[in-house]
Amino acid sequence: MTRESFDRHLQQLQDEVLVLGSMVDKAIDRSMRALKGRDMEMARQVVAGDRKINQKRLDIEERCVELIISQQPVASDLRIIVAVLNIIIDLERIGDHAEGTAKIALMIGDEPPLKPLIDLPRMAEKAGDMLRRSLVAFINRDVASAREISAEDDEIDNLYDQVYRELLVFMMEDPRTITRATRLIWVAHNLERSADRVTNICERVVFTVTGKMEEIGASKY
Amino acid sequence: MNPKIQTKELDFHYGKVQALKKVTLDIKEHQVTALIGPSGCGKSTFLRTLNRMNDVIPNARLEGAVFLDGLNIYAPEVDVVEVRKRVGMVFQQPNPFPKSIYENVIFGPRMLGLNHRTNLNDVVEKSLRASGLWDEVKDNLGKSGMALSGGQQQRLCIARALAIEPEIILMDEPCSSLDPISTLRIEELMQELKGKYTIVIVTHNMQQAARASDWTGFFLLGEMVEYGPTSEIFSRPKDKRTEDYITGRFG
Numbered sequence: 001m002t003r004e005s006f007d008r009h010l011q012q013l014q015d016e017v018l019v020l021g022s023m024v025d026k027a028i029d030r031s032m033r034a035l036k037g038r039d040m041e042m043a044r045q046v047v048a049g050d051r052k053i054n055q056k057r058l059d060i061e062e063r064c065v066e067l068i069i070s071q072q073p074v075a076s077d078l079r080i081i082v083a084v085l086n087i088i089i090d091l092e093r094i095g096d097h098a099e100g101t102a103k104i105a106l107m108i109g110d111e112p113p114l115k116p117l118i119d120l121p122r123m124a125e126k127a128g129d130m131l132r133r134s135l136v137a138f139i140n141r142d143v144a145s146a147r148e149i150s151a152e153d154d155e156i157d158n159l160y161d162q163v164y165r166e167l168l169v170f171m172m173e174d175p176r177t178i179t180r181a182t183r184l185i186w187v188a189h190n191l192e193r194s195a196d197r198v199t200n201i202c203e204r205v206v207f208t209v210t211g212k213m214e215e216i217g218a219s220k221y
Numbered sequence: 222m223n224p225k226i227q228t229k230e231l232d233f234h235y236g237k238v239q240a241l242k243k244v245t246l247d248i249k250e251h252q253v254t255a256l257i258g259p260s261g262c263g264k265s266t267f268l269r270t271l272n273r274m275n276d277v278i279p280n281a282r283l284e285g286a287v288f289l290d291g292l293n294i295y296a297p298e299v300d301v302v303e304v305r306k307r308v309g310m311v312f313q314q315p316n317p318f319p320k321s322i323y324e325n326v327i328f329g330p331r332m333l334g335l336n337h338r339t340n341l342n343d344v345v346e347k348s349l350r351a352s353g354l355w356d357e358v359k360d361n362l363g364k365s366g367m368a369l370s371g372g373q374q375q376r377l378c379i380a381r382a383l384a385i386e387p388e389i390i391l392m393d394e395p396c397s398s399l400d401p402i403s404t405l406r407i408e409e410l411m412q413e414l415k416g417k418y419t420i421v422i423v424t425h426n427m428q429q430a431a432r433a434s435d436w437t438g439f440f441l442l443g444e445m446v447e448y449g450p451t452s453e454i455f456s457r458p459k460d461k462r463t464e465d466y467i468t469g470r471f472g
Contacts, residue, residue, distance in 0.1 A: 074467050075464050076464060076468065210457070211457025212457070
């Protein structure tokens, strides 16, 4: 018995997850550049691009269903497909958070800046980095690395605290900044949630390898 | 969960060929246990040791023990007829006798000395109801068992096995000659019957093992490689050989 064709399909499925991951990674990066650089065109592109991300997720889901029907996978094959089905949901949601950031960039438009953006781009960079590495860990079935990445969620939580406190001070000092500051808190929240979703992906890496679901990145939020 | 059957270090030889190697296994009461593995792995041989069906094979030799409720069924004082009364069997090909449905079902009880008509009628109805065939044949019990469809014949054979009120039913690939709907009926039946009986099934169909059994044992080259709850064997097997076999990457 050989299952070359099934193996090929499983490989392609995981390649597609990487493609989706890279679309989402780009969305995080571009939404932050749009916000920081007041680039409305780029923000609109991120919003439009989210539909492609959603479609890609549905396509991958359909492939998973086809493989389940045609191959009736068990054991590690089944775990890979179950992991993919879950990971693509997290990726799509991270895409939604990036879209949310892009929409805030559009809302802010050319209002005068509240403050130079430093910690938010750092959060975006860190979230993107964690995302990329989590997918590499999935492909390599690297449990140790998945656990490490998950632990790094604390850095994002700390940055979120910092941004939140800083913006609170702005609002207390001058209530006229409340609207602008609240929008930036939403952005920080989007990024914080994105990193949490990355820890879900890391949990699926552990599940794929061991067959056991365990919570490895209990976020502060 | 109590073990209904326990095998201890069971070795079986066909002449010089060793078919089973030190198989130690607890089969749980009121559960469906599936035995899977490639052809020639020993699973059918193992099944047949559980009611001494291998006794008649020339040059066959068995070492170790099979305990049924703690009684070694290979002990010299044990009556093989008594063992087979407690451990019924259903085979791969439905094999009804060329007799009426009624006569097929009462064959066992009659051999064991039951002759009273009313009692026999009761046995027929009870057994055919239990095997899910009653409603289809109740108005035609005089019809030949051979005239039934394959799926019905197999359920007739199950009714025939149930008629002697066994405690355990062994099934050797009972669905391999049946269509998918008849197969599903037999699988559902196994789930119904396990409340009263203990069922051991040999199957080549891994999806069947996954669907119909509570426990699964994987055999390879006469060894029992892995045994555990079916959901665990099919989601996270511990042994690489089990993984390779059930995912179809064996060899």
